[in-house]
Amino acid sequence: MTIKIIPVDKSNIFEWRSSVRTVFGDIPSKEVVIRMVNERFMIDYDNWNKPSDRLIAAFDTDSERIVGSGGADKYTITVPGGENIKMAGIAYMGTLPTHKRRGIFSSMMKTLHQQARDRGDAVAGLWASQSLLYSRFGYGLATMREDWVIDTHNTSLSTDSPKGISIRLVDKNKALSEIPEIYEIFRKCQNGATDRTQGYWNYLLYEDEQTKFNKSGRSGFFFAIAYKNNKPSGYAIYNFNKESGVAHEDDEGSLIVEEIISIDRESNNALWHYIFGVELVEEISFNRRGTNDPLYYMLKNPRKLKRNIIDGLWARIIDPIKMLESRTYEESGKITINISGQNQDDIEGTYTIETDGKNTEVTKTNNNPDISMRPSELSSIYFGSVRASEFYQAGLFDIKNHDILRKINKMFSVEQSPWCNTDF
Numbered sequence: 001m002t003i004k005i006i007p008v009d010k011s012n013i014f015e016w017r018s019s020v021r022t023v024f025g026d027i028p029s030k031e032v033v034i035r036m037v038n039e040r041f042m043i044d045y046d047n048w049n050k051p052s053d054r055l056i057a058a059f060d061t062d063s064e065r066i067v068g069s070g071g072a073d074k075y076t077i078t079v080p081g082g083e084n085i086k087m088a089g090i091a092y093m094g095t096l097p098t099h100k101r102r103g104i105f106s107s108m109m110k111t112l113h114q115q116a117r118d119r120g121d122a123v124a125g126l127w128a129s130q131s132l133l134y135s136r137f138g139y140g141l142a143t144m145r146e147d148w149v150i151d152t153h154n155t156s157l158s159t160d161s162p163k164g165i166s167i168r169l170v171d172k173n174k175a176l177s178e179i180p181e182i183y184e185i186f187r188k189c190q191n192g193a194t195d196r197t198q199g200y201w202n203y204l205l206y207e208d209e210q211t212k213f214n215k216s217g218r219s220g221f222f223f224a225i226a227y228k229n230n231k232p233s234g235y236a237i238y239n240f241n242k243e244s245g246v247a248h249e250d251d252e253g254s255l256i257v258e259e260i261i262s263i264d265r266e267s268n269n270a271l272w273h274y275i276f277g278v279e280l281v282e283e284i285s286f287n288r289r290g291t292n293d294p295l296y297y298m299l300k301n302p303r304k305l306k307r308n309i310i311d312g313l314w315a316r317i318i319d320p321i322k323m324l325e326s327r328t329y330e331e332s333g334k335i336t337i338n339i340s341g342q343n344q345d346d347i348e349g350t351y352t353i354e355t356d357g358k359n360t361e362v363t364k365t366n367n368n369p370d371i372s373m374r375p376s377e378l379s380s381i382y383f384g385s386v387r388a389s390e391f392y393q394a395g396l397f398d399i400k401n402h403d404i405l406r407k408i409n410k411m412f413s414v415e416q417s418p419w420c421n422t423d424f
């Protein structure tokens with residue numbers, strides 16, 4: 001068996017997509033694939049005439065079939081201090097069950113990292129279907145994800161509804177013109193948030209004549225936009241679980257918040273008042289919230305909010321110098337960090353970080369390091385979701401003395417916890 005990694009183009013896109021979906025247990029229609037090419041990949045399907053430089057396939061030359069798939073969408077991510085760096089959004093990873101455990105996934109990951117480096121990306125990020133898969137390639141936890149369910153019979157908001165914010169229910173066209181602009185303001189100020197293309201929005205909110213009314217038992221989307229001084233300042237996208245019904249007070253109706261994003265706290269408060277005010281609902285659920293979400297503190301009976309915390313975005317350093325220079329640090333100083341231990345030779349080495357907090361110079365060096373850790377741990381510490389001392393306590397690295405640990409904790413601490421709600 002010989003496996004070749006080949007690019008994806010118009011001739012093999014359907015086989016590629018069907019290989020991706022086979023490992024996730026469904027069969028894509030031609031129409032859905034074309035929509036994906038146009039919207040998510042932002043390639044004009046009708047005029048697609050050269051191979052994608054972001055999508056790859058593992059091709060078995062014996063059977064002449066695609067047996068593995070992968071790709072990297074184009075993103076930028078906000079890092080501590082507010083700079084945006086280029087991120088390869090790794091996705092579509094799968095190896096057909098007939099070809100498992102022969103190193104196909106590993107070689108595709110290597111190719112995607114190489115392509116990211118050649119393009120000048122500073123970091124790679126992904127959402128993992130299985131949390132044991134990616135630390136072997138140097139990925140670390142960049143953001144945590146909280147999934148929440150609130151029993152609305154037994155709690156409500158303790159805050160007053162703010163004055164000066166109006167909420168309007170809008171249709172999909174209006175939503176698609178106003179929501180991306182609000183999101184764009186938010187994500188530029190949020191550590192760990194990524195940008196979203198218009199294609200991503202179209203793809204995310206797509207509804208056809210059937211799904212508009214029923215999405216696997218749920219209603220179509222509703223869009224509420226908050227306006228402060230007549231300017232859009234926040235939005236809620238939500239739908240209902242209709243199977244259990246919301247038409248009678250004895251039914252167990254559930255309102256599912258797809259997303260609530262605001263650019264100021266008053267709009268956030270007003271949108272939650274709107275959501276809590278929707279009647280014939282027993283439960284509000286919403287996923288992919290940040291660990292520092294203020295809603296918990298806005299409830300009269302916070303115990304009625306159940307939180308499930310799992311891994312969110314995983315990040316992996318692609319260009320250590322670019323990445324380490326792009327964030328700000330909470331303390332000035334100089335530290336030399338060795339990254340090694342996961343066979344990620346493209347990034348392993350020793351790096352000196354010298355910073356006044358805002359301006360940072362990073363150099364690759366042969367000097368003795370102050371501390372050594374794996375790429376996974378540094379990728380994680382970078383965004384501030386985990387502190388170096390937690391990894392030390394977990395036994396993931398050793399230290400020469402506690403002063404080094406205190407120093408790295410202080411330098412890498414963040415004013416704002418990382419949060420990424422763009423799943424891909």
Ligand SMILES: CC(C)(COP(=O)(O)OP(=O)(O)OC[C@H]1O[C@@H](n2cnc3c(N)ncnc32)[C@H](O)[C@@H]1OP(=O)(O)O)[C@@H](O)C(=O)NCCC(=O)NCCS
Nearest residue numbers: 023093094095100101102103104105106107127128129130
């Ligand atoms: C996960 C998946 C992509 C792995 O593909 P693969 O080609 O068999 O992987 P490889 O042979 O390159 O294995 C790479 C390493 O990961 C390990 N590994 C792979 N899948 C694993 C799994 N499900 N559980 C534990 N370890 C796994 C292998 O043992 C191997 O370890 P090693 O480097 O120590 O030898 C494949 O099983 C699959 O498609 N799963 C379903 C879809 C999925 O979960 N995709 C990930 C999307 S985020």
